[in-house]
Amino acid sequence: MKGTEQEKMVIVVREYEDEKDREGADAVDRICEVGPSSGAALFTDHLGDPVCRVRHTPAFIMLVAEMVSPERQIVGLIRGCVKSVVCGEKAARRGGGSLPIHTKAAYILGLRVSPSHRRLGIGLKLVQRMEEWFISKGAEYSYMATDKDNKPSFHLFTDRLHYSKFRTPTILVHPVFAGHRLPLPRTATLIPLSPSDAELLYRRRFSTVEFFPRDIDDILRNSLSLGTFLALPSTTIFSGIESFLSAPPESWAVLSVWDCKSLFRLEIRGAPLILRSLAWTSRAVDRALPWLKIPSFPNLFRSFGGYFLYGLGGEGPAAKEFLRALCLHAHNMARADGCDVVATEVAACEPLMDGIPHWKRLSCAEDLWCIKRLADDYSDGAVGDWTRSPPGKSMFFDPREV
Structure with missing residues (x-):
């Protein structure tokens, strides 16, 4: 995109409006790859409701990046949700055993930017606005998942947004x-x-x-x-x-x-x-x-x-x-x-x-999760800063975040 065109372009990040934005958001979803960057790629094809993948969580939102000048067009989107999850455990006072330690965590799902509008800071703006919403809902942490081969996404979150590598589960x-x-x-x-x-x-x-x-x-x-x-x-x-x-x-x-x-x-x-x-x-x-x-x-x-x-x-x-x-x-x-x-x-x-039966060719040995602490105070008790805690043997994967 030429420099003069970039100067004239105006991007607004706002909350998704179904009647107004459905067609544009669906187009961005369809054109963006979501899978390994090498070899065959997976593409999403949503069934009518672009917010469907977060609608089942307690608190959710979808933001869109709209180009309002020189012409109106949805060029990016992001989904997010907030919920209470276990971030560790502590010993029970009586009778042994352990008790769960909960934290309010926010999950970023489906950051998409149209290929023709990448490298313009749109993804950065979408995540920053999403983090503002997370904080308003009381979230202490924000985390996201990306393919380990998706270098642009990884560097956006780790270099510019200060997320850190957290877990590497297997799909x-x-x-x-x-x-x-x-x-x-x-x-x-x-x-x-x-x-x-x-x-x-x-x-x-x-x-x-x-x-x-x-x-x-x-x-x-x-x-x-x-x-x-x-x-x-x-x-x-x-x-x-x-x-x-x-x-x-x-x-x-x-x-x-x-x-x-x-x-x-x-x-x-x-x-x-x-x-x-x-x-x-x-x-x-x-x-x-x-x-x-x-x-x-x-x-x-x-x-x-x-x-x-x-x-x-x-x-x-x-x-x-x-x-x-x-x-x-x-x-x-x-x-x-x-x-x-x-x-x-x-x-x-x-x-x-x-x-667990699976085919190696269809599976992903390392799904990269990154995390960032949003809260200033440490209310996690025995865990301290969850971003620095070692991984456990098992994790619970919320199906609403698939």
């Missing part, structure tokens, strides 16, 4: 085989839990896990949460959640399922022809010879949807095996609902990671 993705269901192991019994039973389990067993949301009950009762499932040894008789929590079996596992396809859709573009051909061949063979149960590669080169698995956990020597059974069950649920992928995110050192 695991498994394709859904449309041709057949995956068999479940006979060694496990799967128990569907009601939202109230699931809440009790999560608060008793996961309440000190980093990023555990205080409003877990709202997540579990959300219409997009398709259920929580508990895996137990097939010889175990389930007598209710209280009985399970008071005397759990040696091994067990749990996970919940979130419907992402009703919020947004994705597609892979730029994949080589040979990969497309191999994927098509695998599907053709699977359709022709379904009894072979060939792991066919779904058609991810057009708009597709998926499920997100959250609240994964378990205990005991067979926990990985039981978690795998739950993931296979989620795969079959997704297959029946017309999904093409099942995905989840776990801490980099999650001990149960080996029990």
Whole structure:
């Protein structure tokens, strides 16, 4: 863009107005890549509501960057939300154990700037305005996630906005085989839990896990949460959640399922022809010879949807095996609902990671999270400054932030 054109350009950052901005915001979403900068790229394709990915959180907002001169055009956007999460734990005064330490954290989701208007400081203005809103809502921290190969985004947040590298979780993705269901192991019994039973389990067993949301009950009762499932040894008789929590079996596992396809859709573009051909061949063979149960590669080169698995956990020597059974069950649920992928995110050192089926080619070994302290006073108790705390073995990933 020429210097004279830059001088005439006027950019205003303001809150998103649905009737006025939907078409322009959707256009920016569609044109911006959201995935690895090398190889095939993932593109979002929102289903009508650009605010849908943060609307389910307690406090949310979407800002747009509008060029008002020389002509009106939406050239950037950002989404953000604020909630109370666990940032650490402290020892209980009586009876041992530990208690969760909560903080008010803000999450930046979906910073987008039109390719034709980058390197003009628009992304910086959007984040700064978002941080002002975070502070007005009492947020103590602001954090964001980006692909480790997205150098411009990383440098914007670390060099100019003073965020620091915080966590590097792993995104695991498994394709859904449309041709057949995956068999479940006979060694496990799967128990569907009601939202109230699931809440009790999560608060008793996961309440000190980093990023555990205080409003877990709202997540579990959300219409997009398709259920929580508990895996137990097939010889175990389930007598209710209280009985399970008071005397759990040696091994067990749990996970919940979130419907992402009703919020947004994705597609892979730029994949080589040979990969497309191999994927098509695998599907053709699977359709022709379904009894072979060939792991066919779904058609991810057009708009597709998926499920997100959250609240994964378990205990005991067979926990990985039981978690795998739950993931296979989620795969079959997704297959029946017309999904093409099942995905989840776990801490980099999650001990149960080996029990989660995934394809390495579709997954991301290192999702980069950066954080910044917004508050001046330290109200985190034993944690001190959360930005300097070491990572735990597990993290709780809020499905509303996918």
